[in-house]
Amino acid sequence: MKALPLIEPEASDAVAPCCPPLTERPFTADEAETAARMFKALGDPVRLRLFTAVASHEGGEACVCDISDVGVSQPTVSHHLKKLKEAGLLSSERRGTWVYYRVEPSVLAAMGKLLGFAPAAA
């Protein structure tokens, strides 16, 4: 009868308990696989523009219509947002007509940790 709540390994799991700092020791295959997913998601110019657009938008969220002006078609925007979501970097919520995306809070801290920056004040 395990009392632990198991903490639902859903979206946030993709990013949160990742790996030690890059400079600490060689990553195992699994660690590399996990961390690479994150970097890969940001490794496309369009996705990076979408991510920064969401991250810098007032209120910490933006609807697709607010950020669609990145030079590619609307289906392509949707495709990239899906990728970012699958990577655990963004989350989305429909409110009425529009769909809002926001940065998954743990992400920036996790990446900072990965680079060896102390999560001190986090």
Next chain:
Amino acid sequence: MKALPLIEPEASDAVAPCCPPLTERPFTADEAETAARMFKALGDPVRLRLFTAVASHEGGEACVCDISDVGVSQPTVSHHLKKLKEAGLLSSERRGTWVYYRVEPSVLAAMGKLLGFAPAAA
């Protein structure tokens, strides 16, 4: 008769003067292109293992023979190291029989800056 040495915009240029923090404002197309190159280079599990192997190796450098045990053929290792070098993340130097790779010093600071971590004590 230009006196300025032009500072050779080669390897280090690929990383150093990149972009504002991800959360500050939407990236321009150029900024996104530049920053994405960096993330993309780390967006492969094999490259991430190679990078962490170099970064964590004693003396801050490692010869190819030290880090080749990542489950792919030796030409593939060489291919990935080349990619990391082209992205400005690693530099290499031949010393006798062996070729040594080391982490380009500015990289980690640049990435930290990108994530909004102050380069204070850097």
Next chain:
DNA sequence: AGCTTGTTTCGACATCTGTCGATGTCTTGC
């Protein structure tokens, strides 16, 4: 010179990825 070891380059190949237009789904307003 020739052999051995460490590393890179070359071709070739299968797979993944980014992109689009067309179409589908959901919500609102008439």
Next chain:
DNA sequence: GCAAGACATCGACAGATGTCGAAACAAGCT
């Protein structure tokens, strides 16, 4: 109910990417 707008999904396609074996290149040894 139906038309319109906001997003997502589908199918197709060109181009990029990861991988390998074979071969080339470099340095040290005998």
